[in-house]
Amino acid sequence: VHLVQNNRNVAIADCHFYENRGVGVYYDDVNLHQSNITNCHISYNRGGGIVSRAGNVRNIHIAGCDIESNMHPDSPPTANVLLDCTESPYGTAEVAITGCTIQHNHPSPDSANIRILGGSQPSPKLGPVREGHVTITGNVLSDVQVNVHLKDCRGVTLSGNTFWMGFRHNLLVEGCHSVVMGPNNFDRNPRYAYGDAVDSRNGLVFRNCEDCTLSGLHVTNVHGSPAGLVLEDCRRMNLTGCTILDCDHVGLLLVNLTDSRVSGCLIRDDRPGAESVPIKVTGGRGNMIVDNLLPEVSE
Numbered sequence: 001v002h003l004v005q006n007n008r009n010v011a012i013a014d015c016h017f018y019e020n021r022g023v024g025v026y027y028d029d030v031n032l033h034q035s036n037i038t039n040c041h042i043s044y045n046r047g048g049g050i051v052s053r054a055g056n057v058r059n060i061h062i063a064g065c066d067i068e069s070n071m072h073p074d075s076p077p078t079a080n081v082l083l084d085c086t087e088s089p090y091g092t093a094e095v096a097i098t099g100c101t102i103q104h105n106h107p108s109p110d111s112a113n114i115r116i117l118g119g120s121q122p123s124p125k126l127g128p129v130r131e132g133h134v135t136i137t138g139n140v141l142s143d144v145q146v147n148v149h150l151k152d153c154r155g156v157t158l159s160g161n162t163f164w165m166g167f168r169h170n171l172l173v174e175g176c177h178s179v180v181m182g183p184n185n186f187d188r189n190p191r192y193a194y195g196d197a198v199d200s201r202n203g204l205v206f207r208n209c210e211d212c213t214l215s216g217l218h219v220t221n222v223h224g225s226p227a228g229l230v231l232e233d234c235r236r237m238n239l240t241g242c243t244i245l246d247c248d249h250v251g252l253l254l255v256n257l258t259d260s261r262v263s264g265c266l267i268r269d270d271r272p273g274a275e276s277v278p279i280k281v282t283g284g285r286g287n288m289i290v291d292n293l294l295p296e297v298s299e
Helices: 195-199
Strands: 006-013 016-018 025-028 031-038 041-043 050-053 056-063 066-068 079-084 091-098 101-103 112-117 132-137 140-151 154-159 162-174 177-181 203-207 210-215 218-220 229-232 235-240 243-245 250-255 261-263 266-268 277-282 288-290
Touching: 025 031, 050 056, 066 079, 079 091, 079 101, 079 140, 101 112, 112 132, 243 250, 250 266, 266 277
Parallel strands: 006 031, 016 041, 025 050, 031 056, 041 066, 050 079, 056 091, 066 101, 079 112, 091 132, 101 140, 112 140, 132 154, 140 162, 154 177, 162 203, 177 210, 203 229, 210 235, 218 243, 229 250, 235 261, 243 266, 250 277, 261 288
Antiparallel strands: none
């Protein structure tokens, strides 16, 4: 389905989009408000599953879909769901992605399940802005290089999702503002430890972000990454009530973090012979790190 020029009130339901050379559902530099994609199976489309590029797009609702492997190692990098605002002064916003299974395939370079590039061109009225107003909730996400990648976004909420097999990252958030993360499960289930799945790192990274709230995250068995969760060059971050368990190197790594709070977290590594540390702080200032339950670490 190729949406171009001017569209309104589009409903796509109960469809199969399978093994096409291009995009499954393509918002192509379109002026479009109000669109619903529901109960669809969108798989093996080489140009991406659901893609919005440029244009002036509002109100995309993606619900109850199975979206799989919409990328190929020999094709340009894309994603199962890609919202790319970088070529428009208006961008894409007011998006809900709920109740979907989104997965596959990690051999594709820079593959992602959900990628939102929110930094639009300077607006005629507002100048440079970060697009957003996105809700990502109740999804099952696995088996790509990055499960969720947010870049230059504002006003994104993630809650109630299940993540695993993020070969580089389960979550990568860069240059974002006002991201709110509630409880999400970032796990490494032994039943899925087959083939090269053992090489998945599963780490979480926030970089160059500000004014974000992270609460109730459950992070286990991040392997091969600098830490289970990294906050790097961030400001005014509020991290509370998180569980970070059995991760390599460091549970929570804070690099040049400022004016932020970390409290009420459980951070441990109880694997036999484990040498990781629960929290490591490098640089930064003005932070409050209190009331966390940590193991005793010998120097």
